[in-house]
Amino acid sequence: MEIKPFEKKVWLSSPTMHGDEIKYMQEAYETNWMSTVGANINESEKQIAEFIGCKDAVALSSGTAALHLAIKLAGERLYGLPRVGHGSLEGKKVFCSDMTFDATVNPVAYEGGEAVFIDTEYDTWNMDPKALEKAFEIYPEVKLVVIAHLYGTPGKVDELRAVCDKHGALIVEDAAESLGATYKGVQTGRFGDYSIISFNGNKIITGSSGGMFLTDNVEDAHKVRKWSTQSREDAAWYQHEELGFNYRMSNVIAGVVRGQIPYLGEHIAQKKAIYERYKEGLKGLPVSMNPIDFANSEPNYWLSCLIIDKDAMCKQVRGEKDALYVTEARKSCPTEILEKIAAINAEGRPIWKPMHMQPVYRMNPFITASGQGRARSNAYIDEGVTPDVGMDIFERGLCLPSDNKMTPEQQDVIIEVIKKCFE
Numbered sequence: 483m484e485i486k487p488f489e490k491k492v493w494l495s496s497p498t499m500h501g502d503e504i505k506y507m508q509e510a511y512e513t514n515w516m517s518t519v520g521a522n523i524n525e526s527e528k529q530i531a532e533f534i535g536c537k538d539a540v541a542l543s544s545g546t547a548a549l550h551l552a553i554k555l556a557g558e559r560l561y562g563l564p565r566v567g568h569g570s571l572e573g574k575k576v577f578c579s580d581m582t583f584d585a586t587v588n589p590v591a592y593e594g595g596e597a598v599f600i601d602t603e604y605d606t607w608n609m610d611p612k613a614l615e616k617a618f619e620i621y622p623e624v625k626l627v628v629i630a631h632l633y634g635t636p637g638k639v640d641e642l643r644a645v646c647d648k649h650g651a652l653i654v655e656d657a658a659e660s661l662g663a664t665y666k667g668v669q670t671g672r673f674g675d676y677s678i679i680s681f682n683g684n685k686i687i688t689g690s691s692g693g694m695f696l697t698d699n700v701e702d703a704h705k706v707r708k709w710s711t712q713s714r715e716d717a718a719w720y721q722h723e724e725l726g727f728n729y730r731m732s733n734v735i736a737g738v739v740r741g742q743i744p745y746l747g748e749h750i751a752q753k754k755a756i757y758e759r760y761k762e763g764l765k766g767l768p769v770s771m772n773p774i775d776f777a778n779s780e781p782n783y784w785l786s787c788l789i790i791d792k793d794a795m796c797k798q799v800r801g802e803k804d805a806l807y808v809t810e811a812r813k814s815c816p817t818e819i820l821e822k823i824a825a826i827n828a829e830g831r832p833i834w835k836p837m838h839m840q841p842v843y844r845m846n847p848f849i850t851a852s853g854q855g856r857a858r859s860n861a862y863i864d865e866g867v868t869p870d871v872g873m874d875i876f877e878r879g880l881c882l883p884s885d886n887k888m889t890p891e892q893q894d895v896i897i898e899v900i901k902k903c904f905e
């Protein structure tokens with residue numbers, strides 16, 4: 483097969499529009515509902531709540547905003563109302579997924595809390611229930627756990643819930659990447675005491691931006707709506723009894739979301755076909771796809787990823803911002819594969835770098851199933867030390883181009899490029 487760069491870039495995961503989006507945006511324009519009120523917001527909230535199977539969904543400006551308000555709600559329920567200028571989690575530790583996007587955990591810091599990162603397990607690449615149990619042994623006072631479903635694959639929900647229930651802790655569920663994925667037949671976004679989804683431009687469906695808070699509790703929904711619109715009281719003038727935020731979704735953005743909702747199933751089917759084509763095409767190479775716990779869950783296949791067998795890794799050294807590798811016959815590494823994919827005008831990405839490895843969180847505790855602390859980056863190359871699970875997956879894994887507009891022919895070229903890395 484002749485390998486030529488694609489004329490048009492193949493993205494990791496870009497927005498896929500269908501036409502209805504512009505119709506609803508236009509409607510917002512023509513009816514002049516060009517603010518944070520309107521039919522698109524109401525309809526999107528109604529349809530998402532129905533789809534997820536929860537009582538209410540509150541449309542917000544981003545998944546991060548939804549997480550912030552979910553975490554604030556949890557903080558106030560656990561520790562009471564903070565004074566103005568103080569966070570609801572001030573001085574409190576919160577257990578958090580470690581291998582995730584930083585938006586999952588940043589709101590803990592916005593609320594004055596300290597994230598304690600919990601290592602990942604190999605079966606689903608999500609929070610390890612054993613490491614979570616270990617964390618409760620070390621910090622029995624913790625009452626809040628923030629859990630993400632990475633790359634659209636549900637984590638070990640029952641096990642995580644059992645550990646949290648045993649210790650009387652609440653869960654904030656970050657289903658930003660997993661809209662449409664189910665665990666034991668139930669939609670992700672149903673498992674947290676507070677749950678959220680995202681409509682960021684790279685997600686399975688998008689509003690260009692946006693997110694939603696999901697709940698069965700009408701009072702919580704009311705509170706989040708109020709907080710998100712500057713906490714205005716029902717008075718003739720601007721009256722504020724609580725601190726507010728400007729976090730409500732715009733009715734124009736909601737038009738895009740409303741136009742996308744009917745296509746969620748189609749997008750998932752396309753992403754699933756991409757995952758399966760990679761799985762088939764990469765057979766025989768010393769790599770595996772990101773794991774799926776088929777006995778319990780059906781993912782939304784948002785991103786296809788691979789992980790290289792340990793003994794097929796060539797030497798790769800990563801600094802804070804740069805990486806180097808040494809080519810070797812029949813071996814490769816994420817840096818080489820990503821470089822070769824980029825050379826044909828396609829976009830892959832390293833695995834989300836675990837939070838305990840991020841400089842911004844270098845002082846935060848990190849707990850593994852064995853109770854081992856942080857390993858030094860590149861430790862297993864330099865010192866033969868087995869790193870924690872998150873670091874290991876980060877070292878050996880990568881996200882493949884997973885755009886649902888990628889053609890099978892383009893995907894075959896990408897597969898061929900990966901094969902060549904192992905020649």
Ligand SMILES: Cc1ncc(COP(=O)(O)O)c(C=O)c1O
Binds near residue numbers: 544586656658
């Ligand atoms: C796991 C995870 N959590 C939270 C977010 C934040 O969502 P948003 O970008 O809508 O703020 C994202 C994505 O951006 C995400 O991938």
